[in-house]
Amino acid sequence: MTTVYLADTGVFVRCGGPDNDKFQRLRRAVRQAGISLRIPQRVYEELGGDPAANEYPSGSIPYPKGFEEGWIVVADDLDYTNPLVSTVMDEARRFIANETDREEDLIEKADTALVGLAAQILDAGEVDHIVLLTTDKPAGKAAEAIIPRHGFSDCIEFRYVSVEYLETLTAGEFRTR
Template sequence: MSAIHIADTGLFVAMGQPSNRRYQVVRTFARRNDMTFVLPERVYDELTVNAPDVETPPVDTAIDEGWARVAAPLGYTNALVSRTMDGVQRYIANADDRPADEIERADPALAGVAAQAFVDETADHAYIYTTDTLAGEGAENVFASEGYGDSAFSRWSFRPQGANGVSE
């Protein structure tokens, strides 16, 4: 089996346009390591909103180049997918002291894509690339409670760089 690499909106926002060095470094890394970043549909939707100053969204360029793709629709009827998404949503809501229905839907979808890959047996390890610490922690906690633990799940968080190259 293999790993699935799941990307949140923040990864592509931090990379910027294909002409940016950060974008080029991530593209080169993905190609050299034969990686494909998988985006939940909700993340893709966030990245492709109509921006009048962008002719082709950077995520579409990555998809065209073959190092990113949009995940298949999630199987919400699958118990693991449903429990995972609900659990991450509750984790974020509790940690942030907000009602669960105010939690951004893309955050639980990150873990949902991992759960779907585990159910479909297309991956035995998942990496989630996100700027949202609570989404990553929530996924780790939920997967640990589902018996996947650290051996089957990892999280990589990063902070987007400001215009001056310093983490925000």
């Protein structure tokens, strides 16, 4: 089974800066497991990266080592012309709005981009399983509810990244289950 790990902005924010123990624990676990965390372009922008820069990372991002070391990777652009990607993102926005009792136009674009990226990767046949690491429960629930409705049953797993999760994280969390 091939698994891809996607991470949202909240994971890195919850870790604190690169000198924080939680950040170093995440870094160590991911590197020991031999995997990388993919992030959508929108997440990269939220972290302070410049998508117009010729190479990742740009000078303003607070986590340059993660990109330089290869354990954080910016995913390819979302293909909004792919009907699956645009449909899943629209459905995710509605789902999150309903879960949080907010207007759809107030839903963060990075949240829907995370779900859209999961659909895009699965649709491309790159992998058979995606683990979505997020601090945003509604976005995680949206992914688990929506992705299977589009033909990808048992292909997505949401893991809530709490402080406790980060404080006890080991490479074992990233081994294929």
